[in-house]
Amino acid sequence: MARRNKLMKFSELISFPNVYQNFDPKKPKIVGVDLVEVDLKGKWASNHFKNGNPIVLELACGRGEYSLGLSEMFPNKNFIGLDIKGARIWKGASIALNSKLSNVAFLRTKIEQVNLFFEKDEVDEIWITFPDPFLKDSKENRRLTSPAFLERYKQILKPGGTINLKTDSPELYQFTQEVLANSADVEILYDKDDIYKDALDYPELELKTYYEKMHLLDNRLIKFMKFRFI
Numbered sequence: 117m118a119r120r121n122k123l124m125k126f127s128e129l130i131s132f133p134n135v136y137q138n139f140d141p142k143k144p145k146i147v148g149v150d151l152v153e154v155d156l157k158g159k160w161a162s163n164h165f166k167n168g169n170p171i172v173l174e175l176a177c178g179r180g181e182y183s184l185g186l187s188e189m190f191p192n193k194n195f196i197g198l199d200i201k202g203a204r205i206w207k208g209a210s211i212a213l214n215s216k217l218s219n220v221a222f223l224r225t226k227i228e229q230v231n232l233f234f235e236k237d238e239v240d241e242i243w244i245t246f247p248d249p250f251l252k253d254s255k256e257n258r259r260l261t262s263p264a265f266l267e268r269y270k271q272i273l274k275p276g277g278t279i280n281l282k283t284d285s286p287e288l289y290q291f292t293q294e295v296l297a298n299s300a301d302v303e304i305l306y307d308k309d310d311i312y313k314d315a316l317d318y319p320e321l322e323l324k325t326y327y328e329k330m331h332l333l334d335n336r337l338i339k340f341m342k343f344r345f346i
């Protein structure tokens with residue numbers, strides 16, 4: 117039944133006006149409703165959202181709780197959740213449609229491909245919410261705050277655009293601190309290893325994702341870093 121549900125979700129995704137998908141990482145092509153190919157690179161605000169508002173990406177969005185929550189907090193910004201898992205995106209996209217949140221969209225792709233679908237300086241802000249920590253050293257390059265990923269983000273972020281990382285993983289947190297310390301062109305704006313110890317410094321941190329809720333039940337400490345390229 118679970119498999120059938122997944123297949124049903126995949127076929128429904130094709131009818132969602134707020135979902136775009138890339139099915140072949142070797143081909144820089146995304147499709148929207150009815151699998152019609154679209155070119156949104158550099159045109160997300162004008163052609164999808166039909167406005168000139170800032171673009172915020174949520175990477176590894178899963179069910180997109182941050183994109184959904186932030187879209188209500190900031191109706192004058194556009195939010196795009198990226199993840200490779202269609203069934204998770206289906207959940208976030210369904211909520212956005214049912215709640216008539218027109219400033220949220222989803223892109224199903226590998227984050228390694230992000231530069232294929234966003235133009236230089238197109239993005240104002242990035243959130244990375246509870247990414248897989250890839251604990252084995254051999255998988256270090258897959259961590260979403262590894263130097264190769266940061267270089268991708270740098271290309272699409274506007275000058276001064278911020279990157280926000282929320283994680284429960286001490287290993288990923290320490291790894292990120294080390295990567296940033298070794299980056300000559302990064303300014304760390306905020307760094308806290310236990311955000312719920314005191315009153316929250318940013319109201320956005322009140323939002324909790326599916327994984328964050330599980331980690332909190334497990335008494336794990338939630339860490340947050342905000343930084344930008346200079």
Ligand SMILES: C[S@@+](CC[C@H](N)C(=O)[O-])C[C@H]1O[C@@H](n2cnc3c(N)ncnc32)[C@H](O)[C@@H]1O
Pocket residue numbers: 175176177178179180198199200201204225226227228245246247248325326327328
């Ligand atoms: C631990 S889950 C977190 C999901 C969500 N942010 C949350 O907190 O509930 C990590 C997510 O990253 C996605 N992911 C991991 N590596 C990815 C990649 N290279 N490209 C796209 N998505 C990726 C997975 O599909 C998964 O949904």
